[in-house]
Amino acid sequence: MPEGHSIHRLARQISDVFGGQRVSVSSPQGRFADGAALLDGREVIGASAHGKQLFVHFGPDGTHHLRVHLGLYGAFSFGGDESFAGASSIGAPRRIGEREVSAGPRDDGGAPAYAGPPPPVGAVRLRMVSEHGWADLRGASACEVLSTLEMAGVRSRLGPDPLADDALGDRAAPGAVPPSGPGAEFARRLGATRTMIGTALMDQARVAGVGNIYRAEALFRGRLDPWQSANRLRPEQVDGLWRDLVSLMRDGVRDGRIITTAAADRPEPGADVWPEQAYYVYQRAGQGCRRCPADIAVTEVAGRKLYWCPGCQG
Template sequence: MPEGHSIHRLARQFSSVFGGSRLTVSSPQGRFAAGAGQLDGHVLEGASAVGKQLFLHFDNDLYLRIHLGLYGAFDFGGDETFAGASSIGAPRRVGERETAGDDGAGYAGPPEPKGAVRVRLVSDHGWADLRGPTACEVVTEAERSKVLARLGPDPLADGADGTAGAERAAEFARRLGSKGSPIGLLLMNQEVLAGVGNVYRAEVLFRAGISPWRLGRSVNGDEARELWNDVVRLMNDGVRQGRIITTLPGDREDAGEPVPVSEAHYVYQRTGLPCRRCGTPVAGTEMGARKLYWCPSCQAD
């Protein structure tokens, strides 16, 4: 499932590429035909992300709310003025290009839809196709506010270093400390922390030396704030780099750049391999119907 950094990248790309443009909105698959009709011909005023929720704001005061879920993804393309990732979401394209222009062949509009395209958005200079989302609906401002009210603080929200950031850190600590569930579950709970998924969950707990089985109410305020600060740091890196890299250079066997996939994580998808810091085999099991990875030595109960 795409994590919060990918959704924030999506929001920035939509605002950059389509912001201020009048869009043709359609549903080649047909499942979103009624919703597309509400947005077709309107100007996209901007895009925003909160956790794993993407909101496209149109000039008729309606929003397109999208949650990619496990299988949702956007494909993009356009003319020589179109700059951005060619695909964002899951599954990711192998060898994804960082630009999705016309490759010098001339732009003749979007290609014929391939597969089950839930919604297509087209401007004069580019297009975006959405496939496989968990949620894709048109909502009002009031409905959007209800969605946001259910979410915990977002580490990628503006002002992470100021007063607002301190307030969000305190709110995360309060929500975490009020729960009697394992922290490995709570970090994936969007009502506790918005945007964190399986990779960040495993990696920040390793970096903090906290067992995923430790109860949220046993985590003190200082520990919670340190977790929050690390999540903020790592997720902002993810937005800039377009991928999740959590290892420090001194913990990698291969010091090359760009960081190889095999060197990007401490424990995620490394079951049975030696811990990068202590050599203990990385453990793997399931928690909350998702794969869980941790070092039994570095993250002892």
């Protein structure tokens, strides 16, 4: 499942290529026909993300919001003319889902002039078309139109997002005013549960956007025992965990992939970092820890594989 950084990249992409444009919206597959009719012909004001939830805001008054959750199988595909590709700050990936596929360099033969979107292939739930390009959504677990009030309701049930703009805003002046903001909210929500920290981090109502990779890697980097109760963590451990999530996930938004290893912990300096040297523990069960003599372990917790190092996190 894509983690929060992918959804924030998606929001940026949609804002860049559709923002300020009037779009036609349809549901070639038919399952989103009623929702598409509500949005068809409106202007896209922009898009935003909260954890793994994507919102696309439509004009003229910003009263209609498309909510998409990609779930396990969802992905957007994009295509369009030169101005559409050039408008994107993230290189116009052709597909954003679990794995991004880069549009790559164009060959010099010159692509044929853009003549509108291709015929829909497969079960396209949502198609959005502007003068310059198109986006297709397939396989999402949620795709619906919400009012502003309904969107606020969805957001109120989510925990703080490490990718919020003000994620570190409350830590600028240590010892000053009582802490508030997303980091303080993270501490409050972890402090309210005896659930093991390894499970609490995956609970979108406690922290939004963290998935299996960031969960495992941040716990390793913090040398935190995944089985420790969330409310037993020391304040400096919670603070460090939040700061590390913010840092790792901001890198993920920039890079389009998750890399958590420090250069000093990569055995092959010249080789590609991703994917073989990108992680400390994720999908490395049975391999040697990068920092101690132990082998990485894996345990199934709440239906998901939890990777950890018994040496570093015991």
